[in-house]
Amino acid sequence: MFETNYRVFFAKSVARLLTPPLFIAYFISRFFLESLNALLVPFFYLVVSLIWVVLVIQFKELSQHLDARRRGAVLVPKTGLTIEGAELFDELNADTVNLRFLWRDIILTREPQIIQSVLSTHFSDFEKGPLLKIRALTRPFLVGHLYDLLKLDPFLNGAPPARERVRDHHLFDKYSNIIISLIQQRSLQNESLDVQDLFGRLTLDAAGEFLFGTTDLQTLSLPLPPPAKRSKLGPKGTRPDDTVAVGTYSGFVCAFEEVQVSIVHRFRYGPLWPIVEWFKDATQEHNEAIDAWIAPLIKKALEDKKYELARS
Structure with a gap:
């Protein structure tokens, strides 16, 4: 449990x-x-x-x-935390290294075969352990859906795409065309564009339709962050807009980024981070904001899917 x-x-x-x-x-x-x-x-x-x-x-x-x-x-070669970026691997002439921080193994890899094995062919053998789950507060049902998504991806598992998976490529093509259109609009206006925000919206919309069969998210149709100096920064990037109210997309993005920042802080404290947050959970407020926006959409999508199955 x-x-x-x-x-x-x-x-x-x-x-x-x-x-x-x-x-x-x-x-x-x-x-x-x-x-x-x-x-x-x-x-x-x-x-x-x-x-x-x-x-x-x-x-x-x-x-x-x-x-x-x-x-x-x-055994994976060990190195220190003082080395950053690609130098981490080049220093030991290896594609997989062990940071070994506070007597714990922290394995980093850029080896394609290992990444393919972890994400696809042997995904079920690499379930998040209790320590990582409790630090990241990962939703178990989302992990299950992630497995279904990854194990069927022909580019990850090396298998040729089956006929029944063609629809999924159409989904990617559909949302990619929307992104290209948005980029062209900003280009014609000679204005900058936050690519991180754009691909985050692509991921949400495509995953919503792929996993839950819903097109209600439609984050790509919401206003994009204003260009250049008129934009306001959030925890890890530009805000979608000035509204960060709970239950809005902008509030979801800011809360999601705040959770990412909190998790990074937890890694800094190692296994002792619960002591630092003993009296106040740094992610609780942000998780509630995330659920306030995403939970109703997922619930509605699942109900619609159940209704369609009942009709058929």
Whole structure:
């Protein structure tokens, strides 16, 4: 069962890690160190806990080496966080690297075959673990739909497109033509265009029709951000418009970008981020704004789909 309360998840994780060493320390102090000074007892418990954590880390690394040897594989080369961009891979002359931050493996890759395996051919083997889920607060049902989308994509799985998938290419062609038209309009007016915003709208509209069979999103038909200096910046890009009210597309975009920023901050704190947000969830308000816009649209799309199936 996926734990949605990150405070409970963090408490359980700490309990699982520290219960064994605390029990061992109690057993040793109770039966072998009865004369131990009371002032030294907390220090003794701390030392035993630190030794236990070190042993757990070393045991995991040893298990990885033994498993790699058994499979005839090579471990991913490790590097530091001080290297950025393409230099990260060029420094080690590798397409897959391990950042190994705070005793945790962080694997980055640019190898096409690995990306294809993770996203398509072996997608079900790479389910998000509990730590990543609780940090990103990913909706499980969206992950399931993402799998259906990716495993059927002929460009990702290497299979030739089947006749029944032709409609999906028409969807891409339909929304691509809308984007081209918008670009041409701005070009004729000699005005700049926020490409990030444009492709974000393409993704929403195409995914809405592909996954849920709805054309109600229509974000490409909404006003685009004003060009150049007249536009206002949001957390990660230009705002669609000056309205950021809850339940509007602009409010959705700003909230979605704020969640992305919050998740990046969580990665900076590593596994200790729940302590920083113990009294206030940094994503709760933004998640509510996201749901306020997207949930009614998805609900209506699912109801329409159910109605069409009932009629047929």
